[in-house]
Amino acid sequence: MGTCLFNGKEFSKLCLDDLKDVYFPTVLEAERFYYLYSRIFGFNVRRSMREMDENGQVQWLHGAQVHTNRAFEKLVEQAGGRDVVGFTIKDFYNKMDKLRKKSHTDRDAQAAMTWMNMRGIDFELFCCRYSLDEEGRLANLFWRDHQSLLDYKAYSDVLIMDTTYKTNLYRKTLVVFVGCNNHRATVVFGFALIRDEREDTYKWVFQKFLESMEDLQLGAIRTDGDEAIRNVVERLMPAARHMLCTWHIERNIGQNVKDHAAQKSLGKMIYV
Numbered sequence: 001m002g003t004c005l006f007n008g009k010e011f012s013k014l015c016l017d018d019l020k021d022v023y024f025p026t027v028l029e030a031e032r033f034y035y036l037y038s039r040i041f042g043f044n045v046r047r048s049m050r051e052m053d054e055n056g057q058v059q060w061l062h063g064a065q066v067h068t069n070r071a072f073e074k075l076v077e078q079a080g081g082r083d084v085v086g087f088t089i090k091d092f093y094n095k096m097d098k099l100r101k102k103s104h105t106d107r108d109a110q111a112a113m114t115w116m117n118m119r120g121i122d123f124e125l126f127c128c129r130y131s132l133d134e135e136g137r138l139a140n141l142f143w144r145d146h147q148s149l150l151d152y153k154a155y156s157d158v159l160i161m162d163t164t165y166k167t168n169l170y171r172k173t174l175v176v177f178v179g180c181n182n183h184r185a186t187v188v189f190g191f192a193l194i195r196d197e198r199e200d201t202y203k204w205v206f207q208k209f210l211e212s213m214e215d216l217q218l219g220a221i222r223t224d225g226d227e228a229i230r231n232v233v234e235r236l237m238p239a240a241r242h243m244l245c246t247w248h249i250e251r252n253i254g255q256n257v258k259d260h261a262a263q264k265s266l267g268k269m270i271y272v
Contacts (some may be wrong), residue, residue, distance in 0.1 A: 109138040116143060125149055127212040131204060133195065140201060142208040144177075144190030149213060151187040155179045157219040159189065159240075161229070163197075173197060175205060189213070199228040206236050222246075 116128040125146035133139040156179065164174040175192040190212065192205045210216075220241040223229045233242050253266050 112141070113138070119145070129208040129212070139195045140192065140204055141194075142190065142192040142205060142212070144209075144212055148187075148189045151179065151181070152189045152213050153216060155181050155187055156213075156216055159218045159221045161221060161223045163224065163226075177209060197226065197228060199231055202228050202232045203236070206232050210236065 113130070116126075119126045120128060123146050126143075127145075127149070128141070128143040130138060130142070131140045158179060160178045160180075162176045162178065164176070172193045172195060175194060177189040177191070179187050179189055181187050190209055192208075194201050194205060217237060218240050220243060221233055221237065222243045223233070225244045230242060233240065250267060253263055257263050257266065
């Protein structure tokens with residue numbers, strides 16, 4: 001590297017007085033100076049991808065469908081070289097990959113809402129409710145069809161709430177509301193996709209479920225015993241008996257009772 005000058009003085013000889021009250025016409029020029037300064041004095045500076053997001057460059061390149069390698073070279077050219085761009089090509093590839101996944105997720109969410117709206121047009125009793133997050137993206141989604149409403153009115157003695165934790169592509173918790181009919185067959189009352197397992201999220205889900213079921217209270221509910229769910233049930237369904245589901249009871253027995261005969265005896269008691 002040749003000698004680098006700033007206002008006619010070598011970088012290696014700059015002092016605080018030389019930099020006092022210095023004005024840079026643009027943020028980009030200030031960044032170029034800082035990255036070059038850091039390189040000469042031997043410390044590393046990496047520009048965060050969040051900073052790149054704030055001025056929209058990465059989103060614009062992604063939206064324009066510019067090839068990742070070409071987009072990186074464009075940013076390098078704009079910054080004045082690979083040494084001063086502030087992040088590696090690996091960082092850039094990771095960010096572009098996240099944007100692609102987000103784009104697919106957003107399109108899938110829009111497709112889901114379109115399908116829900118069509119179902120609402122075709123079936124008057126179909127119900128769908130959703131909420132958005134701080135960025136205007138789909139956060140929580142609840143839905144049930146007309147048959148679920150009819151089944152709930154007939155078999156709302158016991159509600160079983162099952163949660164499957166983020167095993168889907170979108171990393172959302174799937175909530176399934178089911179019951180049992182007079183033939184001991186499973187009937188589905190509704191579904192929900194939620195962004196987290198916080199108490200206010202479960203409150204939203206149960207409120208939408210009850211509203212969709214014309215606020216018909218149930219006799220008992222079985223859950224996995226989560227504290228957030230328990231608190232919501234106590235407030236919104238005070239008359240319902242809250243029970244721990246059989247699978248979780250059996251798991252707790254297996255984890256805490258080591259005697260095989262005692263495990264078997266307790267297991268039988270569950271179904272008495």
